[in-house]
Amino acid sequence: QKEVEQNSGPLSVPEGAIASLNCTYSDRGSQSFFWYRQYSGKSPELIMSIYSNGDKEDGRFTAQLNKASQYVSLLIRDSQPSDSATYLCAVQREYGNKLVFGAGTILRVKS
Amino acid sequence: DAGITQSPRYKITETGRQVTLMCHQTWSHSYMFWYRQDLGHGLRLIYYSAAADITDKGEVPDGYVVSRSKTENFPLTLESATRSQTSVYFCASSESLYQPQHFGDGTRLSIL
Numbered sequence: 001q002k003e004v005e006q007n008s009g010p011l012s013v014p015e016g017a018i019a020s021l022n023c024t025y026s027d028r029g030s031q032s033f034f035w036y037r038q039y040s041g042k043s044p045e046l047i048m049s050i051y052s053n054g055d056k057e058d059g060r061f062t063a064q065l066n067k068a069s070q071y072v073s074l075l076i077r078d079s080q081p082s083d084s085a086t087y088l089c090a091v092q093r094e095y096g097n098k099l100v101f102g103a104g105t106i107l108r109v110k111s
Numbered sequence: 112d113a114g115i116t117q118s119p120r121y122k123i124t125e126t127g128r129q130v131t132l133m134c135h136q137t138w139s140h141s142y143m144f145w146y147r148q149d150l151g152h153g154l155r156l157i158y159y160s161a162a163a164d165i166t167d168k169g170e171v172p173d174g175y176v177v178s179r180s181k182t183e184n185f186p187l188t189l190e191s192a193t194r195s196q197t198s199v200y201f202c203a204s205s206e207s208l209y210q211p212q213h214f215g216d217g218t219r220l221s222i223l
Contacts, residue, residue, distance in 0.1 A: 032209045043201055043214040044154070088154070092209055098169065099144075099212060101154040 001026055004091050006102035015111045019076040021087050023102055026070065029094030033065055035074045036088040038104065044088055048074065079109045114138075117202050117215035125223050130189045132218045134202030142205045143185040144212060145169075145177065147198040154201070160185055192222045 005024050013019045032051055036044035048063040050056045056063045062075040076083055089102040115136040124130050145157040156169030158177040166177050174196060176188045189196055199219050203212040
């Protein structure tokens, strides 16, 4: 079992729809969770950080964390073609030195 | 403008050569990291540093050397490059292990 799992996609949504990206993790003691966006040929760019259970909203983005289910998600409302990218889920272990990245989900927003 | 910069952006070299990738950050972040990103493997940690003169291995350290004599610089050296080290290399920094990491633009390295 991978430490951080994401559906590789591609996830295709029409412009204006809600895109839902999911991530599960195996280390139950993990405390810090991040979503990064990576355009093709570019570096990962931080979108959201979330540290406690519940929802965190920032503009069109909402991160949701459920530690009991070891599940973190990212919702993108009013999806735009410019949102087309690979979205990386990253989880910081409770102990140790490593931020573990998922393999990423490719999102395609069709106009 | 503050940030994290990597150089060179692109590098082509031959097997057996020594190559050094540079990373410089202006945020005064304590932590710095080197990753490689390959298709099918995602981002993998090579080395990280918690402060000047403190470095530690990540997931794939073999064939790489790092140093950190100054807080703002964290160079990565391939002592004798091999084709398997062809990859995109990202440097990142963060205030602490539990704060988000911010990435440089990357170095695309090809070893022939």
